[in-house]
Structures are given as C-alpha cells and as structure tokens.
Amino acid sequence: MEKMIHQNQIPLQIAEQGYACISEHLLESVIFLLERKRVFLPKSLLLCLKWQNSVS
Structure with missing residues (x-):
C-alpha cells in the first residue's frame, strides 16, 4: 500500500482488480x-471478507 491509513478510519481500499483489501x-x-452478531456490514466489506476467505 502506498498510502498510510489512519487507525481511526476504516482501512478499506478498493483494488484495481475490483476486490477490497x-x-x-x-x-x-x-x-x-x-x-x-452486533454489526451490520456494507456490501463492499462483505465482498472483501468473501475474497479474504477464498484466498486463505
């Protein structure tokens, strides 16, 4: 990652390939x-989790 991500922000970046990291x-x-079960996630984050799980 080129840019530093502040910890008080959601570290969600969309890569060129279309998946989220x-x-x-x-x-x-x-x-x-x-x-x-105390949180509702945006679709982009759910897609990211799905990608993360498929990689590992």
Whole structure:
C-alpha cells in the first residue's frame, strides 16, 4: 500500500482488480463482531471478507 491509513478510519481500499483489501487486524475485529452478531456490514466489506476467505 502506498498510502498510510489512519487507525481511526476504516482501512478499506478498493483494488484495481475490483476486490477490497482490509488489514488483518480489522478482519479479526470484524469476524469477532460478526460472531457476536452486533454489526451490520456494507456490501463492499462483505465482498472483501468473501475474497479474504477464498484466498486463505
């Protein structure tokens, strides 16, 4: 990543290929929240999680 991402912002960047990339720390936090079912995610973030899961 060329640009630094502030921690108080959502580190969500759309790559040229069309998928979204987020940091591992945020991914872990999102999964934690999803397991507790206390968060609604935007479609772009859900697509990112789907991509992350398909890669790993």
